[in-house]
Amino acid sequence: MIFRVFDKDELKKLFNVMVSANKVIGPVEIGRDRDNKPIYAFNEVKSFDSVRLDYTTTKLPAKRYFLPFKENLATFSLDADDWQKKVDYNIDRPFIFFGLHACDINALNKLDKVLLGSIYPMPYYAAKRENMFIIGLDCTPQPYCFCRSMGADTALHGFDMFITDVGDLYFVEILSDTAFNFLKNIKTAEPVEDDHIQYMKVVSEKNKKFTTHVDTTDLTKILDMEFQSDVWKQWGEQCLACGTCSKVCPTCYCYGVEETIDINLHGAKKTKFLYSCNLIDFAEVAGGHNFRPERHSRLKYRYYHKHRGFVEAYEESLCVGCGRCGEACLAGITVPEVIASVRGEAG
Amino acid sequence: MNDPTPVRTYLGVPLYRPRVAFFEFSSCEGCQLQILNNEATLLDFLSLVEVVNFREAMKERSDDYEIALVEGSITRGDETGRLKKIREKAKVLVALGSCACFGGVNQLKNRFGLDWVKKEVYGDSPIETEYVRPLEDIVKVDLKIFGCPVKKEEVENIIINIAIGKAIVHPKYPICTECKANENICLFDLGEPCLGPITRGGCNSWCPNSRFGCWGCRGPAEDTNIEQMKKIMKEHGFSEDTILDRLECFGGFSSYAQELRKK
Ligand code: SF4
Ligand code: SF4
Ligand code: SF4
Ligand code: SF4
Ligand code: SF4
Numbered sequence: 001m002i003f004r005v006f007d008k009d010e011l012k013k014l015f016n017v018m019v020s021a022n023k024v025i026g027p028v029e030i031g032r033d034r035d036n037k038p039i040y041a042f043n044e045v046k047s048f049d050s051v052r053l054d055y056t057t058t059k060l061p062a063k064r065y066f067l068p069f070k071e072n073l074a075t076f077s078l079d080a081d082d083w084q085k086k087v088d089y090n091i092d093r094p095f096i097f098f099g100l101h102a103c104d105i106n107a108l109n110k111l112d113k114v115l116l117g118s119i120y121p122m123p124y125y126a127a128k129r130e131n132m133f134i135i136g137l138d139c140t141p142q143p144y145c146f147c148r149s150m151g152a153d154t155a156l157h158g159f160d161m162f163i164t165d166v167g168d169l170y171f172v173e174i175l176s177d178t179a180f181n182f183l184k185n186i187k188t189a190e191p192v193e194d195d196h197i198q199y200m201k202v203v204s205e206k207n208k209k210f211t212t213h214v215d216t217t218d219l220t221k222i223l224d225m226e227f228q229s230d231v232w233k234q235w236g237e238q239c240l241a242c243g244t245c246s247k248v249c250p251t252c253y254c255y256g257v258e259e260t261i262d263i264n265l266h267g268a269k270k271t272k273f274l275y276s277c278n279l280i281d282f283a284e285v286a287g288g289h290n291f292r293p294e295r296h297s298r299l300k301y302r303y304y305h306k307h308r309g310f311v312e313a314y315e316e317s318l319c320v321g322c323g324r325c326g327e328a329c330l331a332g333i334t335v336p337e338v339i340a341s342v343r344g345e346a347g
Numbered sequence: 348m349n350d351p352t353p354v355r356t357y358l359g360v361p362l363y364r365p366r367v368a369f370f371e372f373s374s375c376e377g378c379q380l381q382i383l384n385n386e387a388t389l390l391d392f393l394s395l396v397e398v399v400n401f402r403e404a405m406k407e408r409s410d411d412y413e414i415a416l417v418e419g420s421i422t423r424g425d426e427t428g429r430l431k432k433i434r435e436k437a438k439v440l441v442a443l444g445s446c447a448c449f450g451g452v453n454q455l456k457n458r459f460g461l462d463w464v465k466k467e468v469y470g471d472s473p474i475e476t477e478y479v480r481p482l483e484d485i486v487k488v489d490l491k492i493f494g495c496p497v498k499k500e501e502v503e504n505i506i507i508n509i510a511i512g513k514a515i516v517h518p519k520y521p522i523c524t525e526c527k528a529n530e531n532i533c534l535f536d537l538g539e540p541c542l543g544p545i546t547r548g549g550c551n552s553w554c555p556n557s558r559f560g561c562w563g564c565r566g567p568a569e570d571t572n573i574e575q576m577k578k579i580m581k582e583h584g585f586s587e588d589t590i591l592d593r594l595e596c597f598g599g600f601s602s603y604a605q606e607l608r609k610k
Contacts, residue, residue: 034538041530060530069528081359240544241570243520247527261511263391263503265357273528279520280570295570328527330535330544330579331572 002174004188005195011163011170015048017185018096022133025065026098027055042097051098053165056142057322061104061250065095066128067111069247069274073124073257076268089127099137103145103320105159106152107250108134113314114253124272133178136162138202141209144323146336148207149214152320166198214321214336215343216307222343223308227300231341236296238331243276245302245325245333251318252276277302303338355394355510362510368400368412369443370433372419372426373453373479377496378444379403379418385499392503395510413438414509420446420453420598421480434486442488443502445495445564447481449598452495454479458595481598490515495564495597498550518548519569522561526552534560540585542593545571545600566599573603 018024026045029038029052040055042062063069068090075086108129115125136159147153155162160179164171171191174180191199246252256275261268275282278298283291292298310318319335326334355362369379383389383404399409415437421427434440445451456464457478465476482488492502508515518524522543526533529552534541541560543552547568554561580590591607594600 031532031537033532033536039532039536059532059536060527064530069530078358080356083358238572238575240521240523240572240575241568242523242544244523244527247524260504261357261507263388263395263507265355265391265395265507276524279524280568281519295572328533330523330533331575 002180003191004172004174004183005166005169005191006172006183006186006188008168008170010186010188012048013186014182015051015098018098018182019046019048022096023093024096024098025062026051027058028052029055045098053099053137055099056140057101057145057324057327059324059328060248061107061322061324062097062100063250063274065097066108066125066132067253067274071124071272072269073272074270076270078266078268089124091128091131094131094133096133096135098135099163100134100159101137101139101322102155102162103147103152103322104250105134105136105155105162106147106320107322108132109155109158110251110310110314110316110318110320111253112158133176134159135179136173138162138164138206141206141211142323143211144327144334145210145321146212146214146323147321148210149212149216150317150319150321152322153207153210154203164199164202166195166202169195169198171195171199171202212323212336214339216317216339219317219339219343220308220311223304226342229342231338231344232296232300234296235333235338235341236294236299238333239278239295239299240331241278241280241295241298242330243279244328244330245278246276247274248324248328249319250322250324251306251320254282277305299333303335303342307339357511362395364395364397365414365509366399366409366412367396367414367416368409368433368437369398369402370400370415370417370419370429371402372417372430372447373422374419374444374446374451376403376418378446378494381496381499382502385503388503392506395506410436412436414441415439416441416443417447417482418443420450421482421485422453422477423475424477427485430482430485439489440482440486441490441492442482443492444497445493445566445597445599447488448483448491448493449566449601450479450481451597454481454598454601455595457601479598491517493517493547493565493599494550498553501549520548521568521571522546522548522550522552522555522565524548525550526555529556531555531558534558535579535583538583540580540583540589540593542576544579545573545576547599560593562593562596563600564597566597567603571603573600577607 024045025042027040028043028045028050030041031039033039040058042058045051071090077084115122136155160176162173254275255272258271306318354364399412415433442448446453505515525548526543534555539560542563543555543561545567546561546563547565549565591604594604
C-alpha cells in the first residue's frame with residue numbers, strides 16, 4: 001500500500017478531473033426528515049459542492065449500481081415459429097464512487113465472495129463490479145453503527161483509494177494503479193512521521209466514538225442452541241414482514257425472477273427483483289407449500305443466514321453493522337437488540 | 348365491435364380467444380376507464396379477447412360470454428338479481444377494482460345509519476339504498492383485481508396470462524417492498540402516515556412515489572400485522588382516527604376496522 005497526503009483544496013481538483021470524463025456517484029442530501037435532519041443518498045454528482053463529505057449513512061446503500069432492485073436479465077423477440085434472446089448486463093460505462101464508507105466497501109467484499117467467488121459467478125454483478133472505481137472516505141460513528149463489532153469499521157481492500165481527514169490534510173491510502181495515476185493530477189506529498197501520528201490519532205479518536213456493540217463471541221453456537229427460543233416469537237410479533245430490512249441492507253442479495261410477455265405477443269422479458277427472506281412467500285415452493293409461514297421463523301432465518309450460515313461458509317458474518325436495517329425498520333427491530341436478546345437467553 | 352384481428356398465435360400456437368363482457372354496479376367506472384385509457388395497447392388488448400359487452404366503449408351487447416369483469420359494489424336490491432344472472436352465464440367472474448372486491452369508497456356509508464345517509468345525500472327525494480356489499484357477499488368470485496383504480500398494466504398482464512393459460516398470482520407482500528425498491532423516502536420519516544406496511548403490493552407503490560401515504564386501496568397484504576401498524580401510527584403521533592379513516596376508506600380492512608372500533 002502507498003500512502004500520500006494532500007491539501008484539502010486539492011480534493012476538489014481531483015473531483016473535477018474525475019468528473020470531466022467519468023460518471024461519478026457520491027453522497028448527496030436529498031431532503032430533510034421531520035426533525036430537519038438531512039436524508040442522504042448515493043446519486044450521480046456533477047459538481048463537487050453537492051458532494052456531502054460529512055454525510056452520515058445513506059438510507060439505502062449504493063445497491064442500485066451493482067445489485068439493482070429491479071433488473072432486466074433478458075429480452076426475447078418472438079416470431080411465429082422462432083425466438084431470439086438478448087442478454088444485456090446493463091452497464092455501459094464505469095462508475096466512480098466518490099466517498100464510500102468502510103462498511104459499504106466491506107459489504108461489496110462480502111458480496112464478491114458469494115456472487116463472484118462461487119462456481120457460477122453472476123455475470124450481471126460481475127460486469128458492474130469490474131466497472132467500479134471506489135474512493136473510500138472515513139466517517140464518524142453514529143449511535144446505530146456497530147461496524148466495529150462486525151470487523152467492518154476499516155476496509156483493507158476493495159477500494160482504489162481511501163481518504164481520511166486528518167485535520168489540515170487528507171491522508172490517502174492507494175491500492176490501484178488507476179488511483180495512483182489520478183493522483184498525479186493534483187499536488188500530493190509523501191507523508192512524514194507527523195502525518196502518521198496524526199492519522200493514528202484520528203483513528204483512535206474514531207474508535208472511542210462507538211456506542212453500540214454486538215457481542216459476536218461464539219455467536220454461531222449460541223444461535224444453534226437458541227433455535228427454539230421464545231425470543232424469536234417476540235420479535236416475530238413485532239415484524240411487519242415488509243422486507244425493508246433486506247432492501248436497505250448492503251449485503252442482502254436474494255432475488256426473485258419473473259417472466260412476462262408483451263401484450264403484442266412479440267416480445268417477452270425476464271426480470272429479476274430483489275426479494276427478502278422476511279416476505280411471506282420467500283420459502284413457498286411449487287405446489288403451494290410454505291416452509292416458513294410464520295413471521296418469527298422468517299425473521300429468525302434472516303439472522304441465521306447472516307450470523308450463522310454465512311459465518312460457517314466464509315468465516316465472517318454477512319452483516320457489516322451499518323445499522324441501516326434497524327434505522328429503517330418501522331417496527332424498531334435492530335440487529336444489536338435482537339442478538340443481545342438471543343444471547344440473554346443463553347447467559 | 349367488429350373482430351379487429353384474426354386469431355393470435357403465441358410461438359406459433361393459436362390462442363383461444365375468450366369472450367369477455369364488462370359490467371358495472373355502484374362505482375365511478377374509473378376501473379373500466381383505466382382499461383380504455385391505454386390507447387397504445389388497446390388494440391392488442393382487444394385482439395387477445397373478444398369483447399362482447401362494454402357499455403363504456405360500444406353499443407352492441409351480447410349475453411354470450413365466458414369471462415365477466417364486474418366493476419362496482421352492490422347497494423340496491425335489483426343489483427343483486429342482475430349480479431346473480433351474470434354469475435349464471437359467466438364461466439369466470441372477475442371482481443374488477445376495490446368496489447367489487449371490498450365495497451370500495453361506497454362502503455364508507457355503512458358506518459352511518461341508512462336513514463341519515465339518504466337524507467344527507469338525496470335530501471327530500473330519497474331513493475332506495477342498502478348497506479354496501481362486495482360481490483363475494485352475493486356470488487362466488489373467481490378472481491379479484493385489486494385497486495382504486497385498478498392498474499392497467501396489471502389488468503393487461505392478467506389478460507395475457509389468461510390468453511396463454513398461465514397462472515395468475517398477486518403479490519403477497521406489502522407496498523413497502525415496492526416502495527423501497529423505488530428508493531422513496533419513507534413518509535414516516537417525513538412525518539406523514541402511510542398504510543404501506545400492511546397493504547398488498549402490486550401498484551408499484553403508486554402513492555408513495557408521489558409522496559402521498561398509502562390509503563390501503565388494495566386491501567391487506569397476506570401477512571398483516573395490524574397491531575404493529577397501530578403502534579407505529581401512535582409512536583409517530585397519529586391519532587386512532589387517522590388510522591381508522593384510512594383502514595375504512597376502501598373496505599379492504601373492514602374486519603380490522605370493526606375490531607378497532609369495538610375497543
Ligand atoms: S424486521 Fe422490520 S424491516 Fe424487516 S421485515 Fe420485519 S418489520 Fe420489516
Ligand atoms: S443486516 Fe442491517 S446492520 Fe447488517 S449490514 Fe445489513 S443493513 Fe447493515
Ligand atoms: S436470506 Fe435474507 S438475510 Fe440472507 S441475503 Fe437473502 S434476504 Fe438477506
Ligand atoms: S412510505 Fe409507506 S410504503 Fe413506503 S416504506 Fe414508508 S411506510 Fe412503506
Ligand atoms: S399506494 Fe396504497 S392507496 Fe395508493 S394505489 Fe397503492 S395500494 Fe392504493
